[in-house]
Each structure stands twice: as structure tokens, then as C-alpha cells.
Amino acid sequence: MKSILKNTRFFALFLFLVLAITGCEDELDSKVFSDLTPENFFQTDKDFNAALVALYSSFSIDWGGEDPGIGIWYTYLFNANNRTYLLRSELTTDELWNDWDANILNFTWGPATYSGTGASTYSRIRYVARATDVIDKIENSSVDDVVKNRYLGEAKTLRAWLMYIMYDFFGPVNVKVDPSTLSDTSITPRLSVEEYTRIIEQDLLDAIATDELPEKYNGTADWGRVSKGVARMLLLKLYMHQKEWAKAEDIGKAIISSGSYGLLANYDDVFIQTGNDELIYAIASNEAVPNWYMQHLFPGNYAKGFAGTKLIERGGGWYGYSMPWEFYDKFEIGDLRTNTIITEFESGGGALVDRDNGLRGAIPLKYTSIEGQGSGPSYSIDWVIFRYAEVLLSVAEAINEQRGPADAYQYVNQVRERAGVTPWSGLTQEEFRDAILDERGRELFCEGHRRQDLVRHGKFIEKAIERGATSASSKHLLFPIPADVILEGGGTIEQNPGY
Numbered sequence: 088m089k090s091i092l093k094n095t096r097f098f099a100l101f102l103f104l105v106l107a108i109t110g111c112e113d114e115l116d117s118k119v120f121s122d123l124t125p126e127n128f129f130q131t132d133k134d135f136n137a138a139l140v141a142l143y144s145s146f147s148i149d150w151g152g153e154d155p156g157i158g159i160w161y162t163y164l165f166n167a168n169n170r171t172y173l174l175r176s177e178l179t180t181d182e183l184w185n186d187w188d189a190n191i192l193n194f195t196w197g198p199a200t201y202s203g204t205g206a207s208t209y210s211r212i213r214y215v216a217r218a219t220d221v222i223d224k225i226e227n228s229s230v231d232d233v234v235k236n237r238y239l240g241e242a243k244t245l246r247a248w249l250m251y252i253m254y255d256f257f258g259p260v261n262v263k264v265d266p267s268t269l270s271d272t273s274i275t276p277r278l279s280v281e282e283y284t285r286i287i288e289q290d291l292l293d294a295i296a297t298d299e300l301p302e303k304y305n306g307t308a309d310w311g312r313v314s315k316g317v318a319r320m321l322l323l324k325l326y327m328h329q330k331e332w333a334k335a336e337d338i339g340k341a342i343i344s345s346g347s348y349g350l351l352a353n354y355d356d357v358f359i360q361t362g363n364d365e366l367i368y369a370i371a372s373n374e375a376v377p378n379w380y381m382q383h384l385f386p387g388n389y390a391k392g393f394a395g396t397k398l399i400e401r402g403g404g405w406y407g408y409s410m411p412w413e414f415y416d417k418f419e420i421g422d423l424r425t426n427t428i429i430t431e432f433e434s435g436g437g438a439l440v441d442r443d444n445g446l447r448g449a450i451p452l453k454y455t456s457i458e459g460q461g462s463g464p465s466y467s468i469d470w471v472i473f474r475y476a477e478v479l480l481s482v483a484e485a486i487n488e489q490r491g492p493a494d495a496y497q498y499v500n501q502v503r504e505r506a507g508v509t510p511w512s513g514l515t516q517e518e519f520r521d522a523i524l525d526e527r528g529r530e531l532f533c534e535g536h537r538r539q540d541l542v543r544h545g546k547f548i549e550k551a552i553e554r555g556a557t558s559a560s561s562k563h564l565l566f567p568i569p570a571d572v573i574l575e576g577g578g579t580i581e582q583n584p585g586y
Contacts (some may be wrong), residue, residue, distance in 0.1 A: 193558055244317055294315065387401070414528065
């Protein structure tokens with residue numbers, strides 16, 4: 088079976104599917120309208136596969152698409168727009184700077200700041216309902232259990248992932264996970280934290296327990312589908328978010344002991360080799376579904392520069408995003424991970440541009456494979472989401488939080504040794520806690536995890552104020568529920584504190 092994400096027919100299939108089986112009347116209405124029934128649909132594995140395409144659409148790196156239920160164009164969660172889930176997870180932190188949106192830069196957003204395309208992350212509540220509908224149809228189909236269970240595990244993983252993303256940004260929201268409520272257009276209150284996280288956890292545990300769901304798809308034609316490894320990774324992310332350290336350690340060690348993943352010898356190769364064994368999940372890209380991220384990094388007068396020893400030649404870019412020098416200076420001398428970062432370049436006129444001569448911040452390229460793919464503006468490069476190095480760092484952090492760093496060094500030092508820097512030893516628990524936050528920043532920069540890490544460590548607001556966002560306060564630990572949702576709910580939907 089060809090990967091549904093690399094196949095150039097993906098979006099044609101997606102548009103057909105969502106037009107045929109889904110639709111919603113307003114921002115809160117998660118009702119699924121369908122002309123198809125269990126009697127004439129979900130009779131083969133092809134039917135299951137088609138149903139999942141619409142759920143995968145949220146995770147694309149392309150710009151976006153129209154939600155046919157309400158006729159509004161929404162950006163996808165992981166594209167390079169500065170208002171997406173991916174970029175807000177970076178641009179609200181110390182690792183990446185952009186001044187295109189003063190509200191994000193200065194922490195002055197409010198409930199009415201973003202609506203329509205700007206509220207696209209919250210709009211994915213509708214896709215949770217659609218996932219619920221798909222899960223229900225799969226469970227009630229007459230297809231062989233071997234086929235049914237694989238797709239059921241996949242659908243539950245996707246629903247859990249969508250719910251986790253919304254939880255990360257907004258806290259628990261009023262999702263529909265009971266198929267009997269999908270025809271009910273009434274607005275319901277938000278779930279409690281306990282109930283919401285229990286649903287995510289159970290979906291992921293169900294997927295992990297599904298024998299028919301493959302451990303991974305690396306190196307196969309189905310690369311780009313979620314696997315058992317992705318379910319485990321999402322469960323690790325949830326437990327880290329909730330500071331359930333013992334559970335985080337256990338599931339992290341389960342990923343390690345599975346033997347399915349490992350560190351590559353060279354850091355650079357992780358972002359060059361498609362489907363390599365360090366990757367737990369990456370969003371597949373090709374000419375039909377391109378990656379626009381790198382175009383945002385290059386100054387308009389860029390001509391050539393070095394990422395490590397690799398010469399990167401291309402034309403100028405949009406110069407939207409840059410790594411502040413204060414963050415770049417967290418890297419130790421000789422850290423091999425800086426070989427994916429450009430710190431100076433030659434302009435089209437032959438002038439050297441660096442931090443002392445007009446370069447406002449480092450160019451966090453990371454994906455050095457753009458060399459040889461031309462000047463953009465888009466590239467056929469998979470976007471890395473989850474990888475094994477994060478598992479090692481998470482296990483180390485979870486161990487330290489429970490009983491100090493003695494047993495944690497073996498995990499973090501695997502990452503540091505690959506980076507060519509001195510292994511750690513002799514740290515106190517508090518020193519290790521501060522150090523692991525910086526280490527995660529150096530290892531995982533610009534992969535969309537920094538906001539989660541800063542929030543978990545209680546440093547998100549502190550770091551914002553340090554870089555000049557003096558309006559930042561505890562309310563900004565979550566984004567507000569969009570104002571139109573609150574108004575439509577007529578008091579049923581509670582706003583996040585401080586808004």
C-alpha cells in the first residue's frame with residue numbers, strides 16, 4: 088500500500104472524503120453529517136484507509152485547506168505560518184524570533200485577537216468529532232478483525248493526538264468522544280482535566296495494546312502513518328506534561344526496550360535521511376505537499392554560507408524567523424549540533440554578514456539537505472515531529488524528578504556524546520533540572536517542543552519577560568478560547584483564567 092501522505096493523490100482523496108462524509112454548522116457544532124452508512128461504507132480496508140485521510144489532513148505541513156463544513160479556510164497545524172500550532176510553540180519562546188505578529192511577540196493576544204484562519208488550532212475540535220465517527224464506524228463494521236483492529240488503533244492514536252494538541256494550547260475543551268452525541272447540536276461544557284486526560288490516555292493505551300498496529304513504518308511505503316511507536320511517544324508527552332514522572336519513565340523505557348529506534352551516529356543525518364531509525368514520526372513531504380519552513384529563515388540578501396562544513400547556496404528568503412543569539416550561545420564550544428546552524432553568510436554583493444554586521448540572529452536551518460534542491464521557496468523535506476533523542480532526554484528528566492540524577496546520566500549522556508560535548512556527572516537534582524531544560528533546547532531546537540518544555544519547568548513566562556514581553560503573565564500559559572466560541576456558547580463554555 089502506498090503511503091497516504093506521500094502519494095500525490097492524497098489531497099484529491101482528502102477533498103473527496105471530507106466533502107462526502109463530514110460537515111459542521113458552526114465553530115462549536117461537531118456534528119458529522121453523512122450520506123454514507125455502515126451498510127454501504129467501511130466494507131474493505133480501502134474504506135478504512137479513505138476514512139483516515141481526513142484525519143491526517145490536520146497534520147500536514149502544506150499551507151492549509153477549506154473546511155467544507157463551514158467554508159472557512161484553515162491553516163494546517165504544522166505548516167510554517169506564524170499562527171499555527173507548530174510556530175506558536177516556537178515563536179512564543181526564547182528559541183525563535185519573529186516580529187510579523189506583534190501580539191505573539193509581545194504576549195498581548197486575547198480572546199478576540201484571532202478568529203477564522205487565526206483560530207485554526209482550536210478548530211481541530213471538529214476533527215475530534217470526526218475521529219469519533221470514524222472509530223465508531225470501524226468498530227461496527229463487518230470487516231475481518233485483523234484489518235479492523237489495525238485501523239482502529241490508528242484512528243485512536245490520531246484522535247488522542249488532536250486532543251493532546253488542543254490540551255497543550257487551551258486546556259481541556261468540549262470534545263465529542265461519544266458517538267451517540269454526534270447528531271446532537273447542543274453545546275456542552277468543557278471536560279475536567281481528569282476526564283479529558285483519561286480519554287487521551289485510554290485511546291493511546293488501546294492503540295499500544297493492538298497487536299495488528301505495527302510498531303513502526305520506518306523504511307516502508309507506509310512511512311507517514313502513525314504507529315504503535317507514535318502512540319507510545321504521545322503517551323510519554325502526556326505524562327511529561329502532567330508531571331506523572333513514574334509513568335513517563337515507564338513508557339519511555341518501553342520505547343527504548345522495544346529496540347525499534349536508536350540514535351544515528353551523526354546529528355545532521357537525522358534531518359537528511361527519510362524514515363531513519365531515530366525518527367518515531369515525521370510528516371512526509373513531496374512536490375505536491377511541500378515544506379515551506381526553510382524559506383522563512385533566509386535573509387533577502389543571502390547568497391551562500393556554511394552550516395558546519397556544508398556550503399548552502401541559494402537566493403534570498405523571507406527572513407521571518409531567526410534564532411536569538413542569546414539562545415545560540417547556550418551551545419557549548421565544539422557542539423556538533425551547531426553544524427546545522429548558519430551564523431554568517433555572504434550576500435549577493437559579496438559582503439560578509441554576521442552577528443556584528445547585520446545578522447539579527449542565527450539561521451537555524453537544521454535541514455541541510457536543502458543544498459541541491461535549489462532556492463526554494465518550498466522543499467520536499469519531511470518535517471521531524473518525534474524522535475528517539477527526545478525519549479532519552481525525557482526518561483532522564485523523569486528519573487531526576489523522582490530520585491535525583493544518578494540513574495539519569497546514562498540516558499542524557501548518549502545524546503551529549505553524539506553532540507561531541509562532555510558527558511555530565513556530579514550534578515545536584517536542581518542543577519540537573521536546569522541543565523536538562525537547556526539540553527533539550529540544544530537538541531530539539533525548532534522542532535516544536537520548546538513551549539511545552541518551558542511551561543513544564545515553570546520558565547515560560549519568566550523567559551518571555553526577560554526578552555522584553557513585559558505583558559506576559561500566568562494567563563498566557565494557555566491560549567484563550569476564541570471569543571466567538573464563548574459567545575456562541577451563551578455561557579456554557581468557560582473561558583481560560585485571566586481572559
